[in-house]
Amino acid sequence: QQQVKQSPQSLIVQKGGISIINCAYENTAFDYFPWYQQFPGKGPALLIAIRPDVSEKKEGRFTISFNKSAKQFSLHIMDSQPGDSATYFCAASKGGATNKLIFGTGTLLAVQP
Amino acid sequence: KAGVTQTPRYLIKTRGQQVTLSCSPISGHRSVSWYQQTPGQGLQFLFEYFSETQRNKGNFPGRFSGRQFSNSRSEMNVSTLELGDSALYLCASSLGSSGRNGEQFFGPGTRLTVL
Numbered sequence: 551q552q553q554v555k556q557s558p559q560s561l562i563v564q565k566g567g568i569s570i571i572n573c574a575y576e577n578t579a580f581d582y583f584p585w586y587q588q589f590p591g592k593g594p595a596l597l598i599a600i601r602p603d604v605s606e607k608k609e610g611r612f613t614i615s616f617n618k619s620a621k622q623f624s625l626h627i628m629d630s631q632p633g634d635s636a637t638y639f640c641a642a643s644k645g646g647a648t649n650k651l652i653f654g655t656g657t658l659l660a661v662q663p
Numbered sequence: 664k665a666g667v668t669q670t671p672r673y674l675i676k677t678r679g680q681q682v683t684l685s686c687s688p689i690s691g692h693r694s695v696s697w698y699q700q701t702p703g704q705g706l707q708f709l710f711e712y713f714s715e716t717q718r719n720k721g722n723f724p725g726r727f728s729g730r731q732f733s734n735s736r737s738e739m740n741v742s743t744l745e746l747g748d749s750a751l752y753l754c755a756s757s758l759g760s761s762g763r764n765g766e767q768f769f770g771p772g773t774r775l776t777v778l
Contacts, residue, residue, distance in 0.1 A: 582765065593667075593753050593769035594706070639706065648719045649696055649757050649765050653706040 554642050556654025563661050569627040571657045573640035576621065580642040584651070585614065585625045588637045597638075598625070630661045665690065667756050667770035675776045681742040684773045688735050688756030695737040696767060697729060700751040709752075712737055713759070741775075749777045 555574045563569045573583075581602055586594035600607045600614040600623065607614045613626040627634055640654040668687045676682050688695050697709040708721040712731035729739040735756075741748055751774050755767040 584766070586769075591771075593755075593771045596766060596768060599766065641706075643765070645765060649694055649711055649755075649767055650708050650719045650721075651696075651698075651706075651755075651767065652708070653698075655705050 554640060554652050554654045556640050556657060558657060559655070560658040561660070563630045563659065565630065565632060565661055565663050567630050567661075569630045569634065569659055569661070570624060571638055571640070571659075572622065572624045573642075573654050574620075574622045575642050575652075577642070577644070578621070579644045580652075581645045582643040583614070583616065583623050584641050584643075585612075586639045586641065586653075588639065588656075594639060627659075630659075632661045632663050635659055635661050667754055667768055669752075669754050669770040669773050671773060672771065673774045673776075675778065676744050677778050678744055678746060680744050681740060682744060682775060683738055683740045684752055684754075684775075686737045686739075686754030686756075686770060688737070688754075689768060692756035692758055692768075693735050694757045694759060694765075694767075695731055695735065696755045696757075697737070697739050698753045698755065698769075699723075700753055700772070701749075706753070709739065744777045746777050748775065750775060 584599035585597045587597045588594040611628045616623045638657045641651040670685045694713045696711040711719040715731045726742045731737045751772040753772045754770045757767045
């Protein structure tokens with residue numbers, strides 16, 4: 551019940567295209583869903599996050615879509631750029647008195663020029 | 664505002680030794696969490712501290728321990744190192760645990776290699 555499943559494992563997108571990464575969870579107690587971006591040799595950087603009371607959140611070229619009934623959420627990167635090439639992790643947390651994050655397995659995104 | 668800092672950045676140890684890693688959170692942040700990142704297991708939660716108290720712990724053996732000081736700086740210790748402990752150890756800090764205060768910001772990590 552603690553697992554967060556992420557797909558695809560890797561993704562190749564042409565410059566200017568849309569990158570889509572999907573995650574699914576089982577634990578309905580999760581109430582915070584962040585996405586992190588990680589470059590080689592760096593720690594994960596918070597990209598965007600959503601809570602279950604909204605179905606979509608957009609920040610610049612990055613959008614999270616959230617489907618509470620299906621227990622799924624996804625990251626869309628519009629107008630993908632070579633600089634977006636990185637590993638992306640979805641995560642989930644129960645909030646409350648803990649910040650413990652359960653991470654997905656990661657998606658390696660390569661944006662070809 | 665300075666980000667999360669972790670020292671050292673790289674460590675090489677041999678089996679059976681112990682190691683201490685340090686994390687300085689963002690100024691004003693009171694919560695520190697530690698994660699282990701490996702190619703096989705991904706990112707796994709180790710433990711979390713808030714105001715010097717451990718309030719959550721992951722599924723790791725007792726060889727892994729941590730503490731937090733009154734200035735919110737945190738250390739984690741791994742005793743009797745095993746080859747499988749080779750990993751990137753990440754520290755994340757946040758203001759607190761509710762709403763936007765729970766947003767976690769990660770440091771660059773400490774790369775531990777056990778020979």
